[in-house]
Amino acid sequence: MVTRRVLEVPGVLAVSSVLVFLLPQLTGTDTARAALRARSAESTPDAATVARVTHEFGLDRSLPEQYLSWLGHALTGDFGLSFTTRTAVGPQVLRATSVSLTLVVLALVLAAGISVPAGVYAAAHRGRLFDKLVSAASVLGVAVPEFILGPGLVLVFSVTLGLLPTTGWRTPSDAVLPTLSLTAFPAALVAQLTRAEMLDALGRPYIVVARAKGLGEQHILWRHAARTALTSVLALSSVFFAGLLGVAVIAEVIFAIPGLGRLLYDAVLAQDLPMTQAGLLAVITLALLARVTADLLQLVLNPQAREAQR
Amino acid sequence: MNPPSRALGVLATVLCLFAVLTGCAGKQDSTSGSPVPDGRLTVAVEFGPKAGFAIDTDDAFVLTELGVVETLVRADPNGRAVPGLAVSWQRIDPLTWRFQLRPGVSFHDGTPLTPDSVVTALRYVNSVAAPPRAIKGVGWRLSSPNTAILAPSAYHPNSPPSPIRSGTGPFVLTDIQATQSATVARWDRYWGPRPALATVQARFIPDPMARATALRAGDVDLTQGIPDTALPELAAVSQIKIVTYSLPRTVSLYTNLTSPLLADPRVRQAIELAIDRPALAAQVLGGSATAASDVFGAGVPWGNPATPPGADPGAATRLLAQAGYGPGKPLTLRLWTYPARAELPTLTTAVQAMLKTAGIEANIRVAEYNTVESDVLAGRYDLFLLSRSYLTDIPDAAGFLSSDYTCAGSYNLNRYCSPAFDTLVGSLSQTAYPTQRRQIFRAAAQRLNQDIVGVPLVHSEARVAMRHVTGFVPDPQEHYLLTPQLARTG
Numbered sequence: 001m002v003t004r005r006v007l008e009v010p011g012v013l014a015v016s017s018v019l020v021f022l023l024p025q026l027t028g029t030d031t032a033r034a035a036l037r038a039r040s041a042e043s044t045p046d047a048a049t050v051a052r053v054t055h056e057f058g059l060d061r062s063l064p065e066q067y068l069s070w071l072g073h074a075l076t077g078d079f080g081l082s083f084t085t086r087t088a089v090g091p092q093v094l095r096a097t098s099v100s101l102t103l104v105v106l107a108l109v110l111a112a113g114i115s116v117p118a119g120v121y122a123a124a125h126r127g128r129l130f131d132k133l134v135s136a137a138s139v140l141g142v143a144v145p146e147f148i149l150g151p152g153l154v155l156v157f158s159v160t161l162g163l164l165p166t167t168g169w170r171t172p173s174d175a176v177l178p179t180l181s182l183t184a185f186p187a188a189l190v191a192q193l194t195r196a197e198m199l200d201a202l203g204r205p206y207i208v209v210a211r212a213k214g215l216g217e218q219h220i221l222w223r224h225a226a227r228t229a230l231t232s233v234l235a236l237s238s239v240f241f242a243g244l245l246g247v248a249v250i251a252e253v254i255f256a257i258p259g260l261g262r263l264l265y266d267a268v269l270a271q272d273l274p275m276t277q278a279g280l281l282a283v284i285t286l287a288l289l290a291r292v293t294a295d296l297l298q299l300v301l302n303p304q305a306r307e308a309q310r
Numbered sequence: 311m312n313p314p315s316r317a318l319g320v321l322a323t324v325l326c327l328f329a330v331l332t333g334c335a336g337k338q339d340s341t342s343g344s345p346v347p348d349g350r351l352t353v354a355v356e357f358g359p360k361a362g363f364a365i366d367t368d369d370a371f372v373l374t375e376l377g378v379v380e381t382l383v384r385a386d387p388n389g390r391a392v393p394g395l396a397v398s399w400q401r402i403d404p405l406t407w408r409f410q411l412r413p414g415v416s417f418h419d420g421t422p423l424t425p426d427s428v429v430t431a432l433r434y435v436n437s438v439a440a441p442p443r444a445i446k447g448v449g450w451r452l453s454s455p456n457t458a459i460l461a462p463s464a465y466h467p468n469s470p471p472s473p474i475r476s477g478t479g480p481f482v483l484t485d486i487q488a489t490q491s492a493t494v495a496r497w498d499r500y501w502g503p504r505p506a507l508a509t510v511q512a513r514f515i516p517d518p519m520a521r522a523t524a525l526r527a528g529d530v531d532l533t534q535g536i537p538d539t540a541l542p543e544l545a546a547v548s549q550i551k552i553v554t555y556s557l558p559r560t561v562s563l564y565t566n567l568t569s570p571l572l573a574d575p576r577v578r579q580a581i582e583l584a585i586d587r588p589a590l591a592a593q594v595l596g597g598s599a600t601a602a603s604d605v606f607g608a609g610v611p612w613g614n615p616a617t618p619p620g621a622d623p624g625a626a627t628r629l630l631a632q633a634g635y636g637p638g639k640p641l642t643l644r645l646w647t648y649p650a651r652a653e654l655p656t657l658t659t660a661v662q663a664m665l666k667t668a669g670i671e672a673n674i675r676v677a678e679y680n681t682v683e684s685d686v687l688a689g690r691y692d693l694f695l696l697s698r699s700y701l702t703d704i705p706d707a708a709g710f711l712s713s714d715y716t717c718a719g720s721y722n723l724n725r726y727c728s729p730a731f732d733t734l735v736g737s738l739s740q741t742a743y744p745t746q747r748r749q750i751f752r753a754a755a756q757r758l759n760q761d762i763v764g765v766p767l768v769h770s771e772a773r774v775a776m777r778h779v780t781g782f783v784p785d786p787q788e789h790y791l792l793t794p795q796l797a798r799t800g
Contacts, residue, residue: 030684084360086367086470095488151523158527166524167515169490256515258489269650270360271680 005295009288016284017074020277021067031059034271035083079278084270093263093278097286099169100259103251104244106179108237111187116233119194120226123202124217134191141188146247150181150254167256178251185247186240190233197229204228231302238294242287345780348496348508349798353791354521354533358489358514364470365431366438370455376494376512377505377792378418379458379477382409382428385705385787390744395423395459395478396452401742415501417461418475418482431459434471444704451704455789480505480794489514494792506781506797525550525775531798532776534791537652538598544775552775555784556609558701559770560602561657564694565763568725571643571692578762580629581693584668585661586621591768594660595653599768604755606700606707607769609786612748614755626668636669643692645672648679651697657767658695689725696723697770701787707751708738715758726763 024031032053054060058069073080079089122134157177158166168174201207202225210220249261260279267275355375361367365379373379384394396409415423435456436445444454451457464476474483480502481494491513496505513530515521521533522540526547536544536552544550565572565581572578587601606613627636635641643665647658655676662672672693675682686694700710713719716735717727734757738750758764776782781795 027681028684029680033683034680086361086364151519154523154527158529159523162528166527166529167520168513168529170487253517254520256490256513256517256520269678269680 115191123198343800602766
């Protein structure tokens with residue numbers, strides 16, 4: 001399965017590259033006008049300038065010619081110059097990707113760090129106060145969206161307590177509030193999933209056998225049951241990863257973070273085609289890599305998956 | 311609602327919730343005092359650099375705002391041309407001007423300002439693939455930030471000019487953190503008054519509520535572009551001072567004169583009579599704008615400060631009846647706008663309701679400007695509600711009148727064509743005297759009113775909020791923010 005997933009990556013990327021390249025045609029965008037508008041917000045270009053820019057960008061060539069030229073450059077990491085910044089797109093997308101990756105990975109790690117132990121413990125103490133608290137917190141975490149939680153955190157920790165900065169991405173303290181606002185939703189779902197998977201695992205025959213062998217309850221809980229439950233959590237995490245990259249745009253707007261979501265949002269609004277194309281390909285590549293990584297981790301954790309792979 | 315509108319709807323919801331949530335607490339602060347020598351300031355700037363501070367783009371406006379670069383000629387807050395890097399100028403013949411450069415000016419790299427450095431700078435901006443507005447058409451607009459003079463060391467053959475340590479302004483650009491922030495430090499060899507501030511960090515925060523919250527939390531000391539929704543909680547903080555001033559920007563209802571429905575002036579007059587402009591300014595926008603009598607407002611010396619009359623739906627209905635419209639033959643119009651400026655969809659809804667009282671149905675379309683521009687330029691609308699600045703580069707409206715209202719205008723959204731009006735605007739090329747030019751601007755605005763070319767609705771205002779700051783000078787053109795007078799108070 002993993003081999004098939006790995007082999008799928010180039011094919012999916014190739015199809016994506018065609019769709020991404022055809023964005024102006026699919027959306028009816030006049031690339032030359034978009035480029036000129038990005039350079040001067042409130043002026044309207046004359047026909048001669050539009051014609052000059054059309055030639056400058058090679059838009060007067062056939063579509064296949066344009067695609068092959070674009071792909072050739074893209075394969076070397078050269079996505080051209082941004083219409084708005086007029087600087088190389090590649091480094092900007094790379095920088096924004098690293099910011100978003102940091103934010104999303106921090107959120108996922110924090111979510112897993114909190115919710116997996118909470119889900120495991122809640123399942124082990126089913127029906128008790130802690131279990132009820134975890135369930136209530138999970139419902140709250142799913143119900144409160146990032147655009148309410150983010151400003152709420154700012155209100156408490158920045159405006160009222162003055163402990164953390166309101167916006168920016170300069171120091172580690174800048175990452176605290178956006179990470180927390182992104183953590184709540186995956187943490188809530190992972191806690192619920194872990195709890196459900198644990199309840200299922202704890203009723204399985206191998207757990208009964210382990211108990212019969214006299215293994216300690218903590219050992220059974222963490223080394224056997226939790227390990228099985230984690231495989232489902234991992235599968236969900238790969239989906240979350242791509243989703244969080246999209247959701248991060250809300251945190252990036254609220255906290256003025258120069259991440260990939262914000263970059264893409266601005267690029268789409270400004271019709272900055274090279275930036276949009278490079279940003280979309282970055283998101284698609286990251287999502288594919290996340291899926292393959294999750295599959296590999298499943299192989300490591302789940303003996304059944306390893307067996308199926310053989 | 312189409313996808314971009316939905317996205318903006320979500321964003322608007324985010325911002326409203328942000329406003330509501332952050333509006334629940336107010337932090338009272340200590341008192342202010344006299345200016346502190348060598349103070350440090352953090353300011354939240356509305357529009358950040360988009361093109362790596364390229365001087366031939368709108369990023370040049372960020373550089374003048376930060377006090378980094380200067381032009382040969384400046385525009386004072388009243389829109390008058392005053393000496394900048396040039397102390398005087400003289401027209402030798404219609405194609406030749408002589409400028410006397412200010413003595414004792416040093417670039418931030420230590421080299422002196424010379425005629426050659428001015429030539430290098432202006433030649434560069436004229437040589438780029440898409441030259442800026444300031445040097446298009448007849449004459450160069452030398453108070454435009456795009457014509458700022460950088461040191462010769464800033465210009466390299468294969469890269470855009472670098473603004474770092476190459477300006478002449480009161481502040482030296484010392485550090486740029488991409489689109490996040492920039493740091494400037496006092497230029498001790500500045501030719502003018504010694505800047506009161508030692509260093510300033512400018513943070514580029516595009517979201518208005520985030521800027522307001524940053525000021526409340528004490529992350530920044532001064533912020534531009536305060537939204538209406540943030541006013542109550544900012545006003546509740548005793549040490550926060552809010553400065554409001556008129557902008558040279560008007561929200562108008564553009565009327566497509568080539569639409570068969572609007573060709574009859576009685577229909578356009580009926581639309582004008584149906585709209586209660588004072589109510590739009592006072593009630594719909596909560597007093598954050600002033601009602602517009604014509605296209606030029608109080609932001610410029612030739613503007614018309616008079617308040618327009620309120621609506622007269624009865625008169626509007628009678629005019630429509632004369633034009634052949636009534637209950638049996640209702641008038642239905644396509645009313646478009648875009649959501650990039652938060653007030654536009656709100657105003658559009660209010661205008662729709664006002665038109666309805668006169669029996670005019672308006673079908674609203676709200677879409678990202680970029681996605682509808684081709685339809686807009688092709689005139690596929692009847693009414694288009696647009697916010698337009700009439701002094702983008704310089705304190706002179708010739709460019710605006712020419713592009714927006716002449717027969718050959720490149721942005722003539724009213725699709726208005728009047729030889730008499732073109733002659734009037736054309737006469738601007740015959741006079742360089744500000745007084746005469748202003749008379750022509752006034753006459754042009756009156757002519758547009760007589761011909762009912764669009765309906766100017768409201769004039770926009772700007773708000774800057776600050777704490778522990780003194781010496782702020784409102785600049786209607788928003789060219790200058792960090793000035794030598796700006797200081798931190800104790």
